[in-house]
Amino acid sequence: MSQIIKVGMADLNICVSPDGITTLGLGSCVGIAIRDPVTKIGGLAHVMLPDSTEIKNNSNIPKFADTGIQELVDQIVAKGGNKTRLVAKIAGGAQMFAFQSQNATMRVGDRNVAASLKKLKELNIPVLAQDTGDSYGRTVIFYPENGDYIIRAVGKPEKVI
């Protein structure tokens, strides 16, 4: 029987097909899904902040895009994934409230997306699809079996990227 593994806020986990992995209600956080399409090992990181080097108290690895993505890749590889085959999809990074502010804290969704893309590029992991930005929350479910990344939002039809 396959199961769906849950990932919380500032959290990450891996799974092996046929299992799926989910995180509920991504707001300004970003959900980074990575898999090895051959071994069908994959995982999901729910990161809150772009950069661990900007924060003094940075021991919580899954909280940051830079350290969280690195850890997710390391765990997938440790489980038997091949680093050169990894591919990614990302979702989230919304701006939940319509501020006009230029304040960096308020634009954290955009910054989380940019930091995630940067880290994935640095690790040479291609980003096959993304559903980011805008102003609504997203629940995501990822299946390492075929790489489907399902996105649900309030009052919108379900989409698969």
Place this chain on the structure above:
Amino acid sequence: MGEMNLDNLSSQYFDVLKELGNIGAGNATTALAQMIGTKVDMCVPQVRLLDFKDVGDLMGGAEKIMAGIYLALNGDIDGSIMFLLGKQAARHLVDKLMGTGPKSEDEEFDEVEMSALKEVGNIITGSYLNSLSMMTNLKLIPSIPYVAIDMAAAILSVPAIQFGMMGDKILLIETQFFDELKLSGYFILLPDIDGYSKILSSLGMGDISN
């Protein structure tokens, strides 16, 4: 004074923050009663310090649809305040305020109703801030209110991210109001890193952590 970190807050300071929450929520309840013109009762608020991963389980699940009203703060403290309530409770308060009679919980808020909801948030958070301001003698200037109606976890990601810059926990105050219905509301006060220290030192408290 040591750097503020909510993760190792001493019980003494937790009690002070709890008391601030109590008084603020009490004033907010009075304001709410005046606004909708009925008697409103309140339970003793619960103050919670939660790990991020548990945030979604509060409020009836990560995907429960909530209304969040958010105001930025300036003045002696920079930061923000948020008031959250379930969509059903928001619908109930807006219908009361508009005098339009009850509508279905599923019905979306139109533009006028969204304004009414912002006003509800404005009055509730305003009275909360007033009491905080009076107790601490700190000047707190709120921005205009912003509203989002979405999944609880998505709305909470905004304050969680701000708490995330300071530590790995989020502090929130749960208040239950009753008129004909039981309405659960949540306050999240988010001073910036210096803000908690300013609030506590203005109340004559010294070092914050254990």
